[in-house]
Amino acid sequence: MYSNELVRGTLKTIVLKLxxxxxxxxxxxxxxRVKELTDGKIQITEGALYxxxxxxxxxxxxxxxxMHIGRRVxxxxxxxxxxxxxxxxxxxxxADFLGTMRILFEGTPGPHHA
Amino acid sequence: MYSNELVRGTLKTIVLKLxxxxxxxxxxxxxxRVKELTDGKIQITEGALYxxxxxxxxxxxxxxxxMHIGRRVxxxxxxxxxxxxxxxxxxxxxADFLGTMRILFEGTPGPHHA
DNA sequence: AATTATACATAAGAATGTTATGTATGGTTA
DNA sequence: TAACCATACATAACATTCTTATGTATAATT
Incomplete structure (x- = not known):
């Protein structure tokens, strides 16, 4: 798990992507799904998601x-x-933001997906 | 400028890096410096920085x-x-977080800097 | 002389999350 | 079969972290 200040602000975009x-x-x-994809590193809480x-x-x-699955909604x-x-x-x-972060933290912009 | 929700949470780490x-x-x-490095895409406000x-x-x-520069502090x-x-x-x-974001948004982990 | 850049600081409010709590069904295990 | 854990929704109090606005002051540019 990340000291979750980093994850702040990304939730909405993650949902849209999925x-x-x-x-x-x-x-x-x-x-x-997010837990799976990130190996448990990002765990979205219900209080944030809903x-x-x-x-x-x-x-x-x-x-x-x-939808109704049995008696569950x-x-x-x-x-x-x-x-x-x-x-x-x-x-x-x-995508642009991640490129900028790469410049700041790794000194390389990374690949561009036009 | 990014719709700044993305930048949220990264400020402290950016400062430490610099x-x-x-x-x-x-x-x-x-x-x-941040404005320069990011081509104006990230502009740290004083209300956040200080x-x-x-x-x-x-x-x-x-x-x-x-330090005193002339009469300025x-x-x-x-x-x-x-x-x-x-x-x-x-x-x-x-670095780990950026790798995770790459998996989520680009489907690739990117280079690892051991 | 007025404006912009440099340089600090704080405070009210907005945004976005955490933690705690509540409700309920369904499956697994001691 | 009782207890527990997973599934599935929801909300509310609180905390954190930022934006926006404001304040003070010096130095450089137009």
Whole structure:
């Protein structure tokens, strides 16, 4: 686990990236996926995730679809058309940001994904 | 300029990195150096920087030395012995974190600097 | 003379997270 | 079968860390 100040600010972008790739995901699934992909180094807490998802919905970036698994409820989130455009912007901003960080901390910009 | 949520959490580490490289720097100099190195993409505000520097001093990570340039005051900051150890930890954590971000956003871990 | 750059500082408020708590179902194990 | 852990949602109090605004003052440029 990172001393989580570094992770601050990246949550929304991580969610958008996953939704863009997977099409639709539910909250708990997102927490598990991120844990998997990062070898447990990033663990999204529910107290951070759910308010973020609700905010994305309120902004029209995502819409929800509720499914019933047995008697349990699952709330799937997927990008809207506007959300896809937003995600694209945020992801290219993240790519640029990571390049800048590389310059600062490694002295190299790294590969560019035009 | 990045929609600055991404920059959140990186300020302290950026300062430690610069101090480690330069030996000593003063506040205004740090803001200018970061602006230069990042092509204006990251602009540290004074409201964020000075409290951070004061906190680092209170934690014993840095010590200060006041210089007089004409009638103006400059406050130089440099790492303590403990601060150097702390900086080393934070920088390797940042390197690891950037690798994790690359996996999430680019699908590649990037080079490892052992 | 006015403006901009240098150089410090602090305080109110916003944003974004942590930690704690609550509710409930379903599967596994002692 | 009782206890425990995993799944799955949610919210609220609090902490941290930044933005924005403000204040003070000297030095250089237009």
């Amino acid at each position: 939704l863009k790739e997977e099409g639709k995901m539910y909250g708990y699934e997102i927490t598990q 308010p973020t998802l609700h905010a994305l919905e309120a902004e029209g970036i995502v819409v929800t679809e509720t 699952r709330k799937y989130y997927k990008l809207t058309t506007e959300g896809r455009a937003n995600a694209k912007r945020k992801l290219s901003e993240m | 101090l480690k490289e330069e030996g000593k720097m003063y506040g205004y100099e740090i803001t200018q 409290p951070t520097l004061h906190a680092l001093e209170a934690e014993g990570i840095v010590v200060t030395e006041t 400059r406050k130089y900051y440099k790492l303590t012995t403990e601060g150097r150890a702390n900086a080393k930890r934070k920088l390797s954590e940042m």
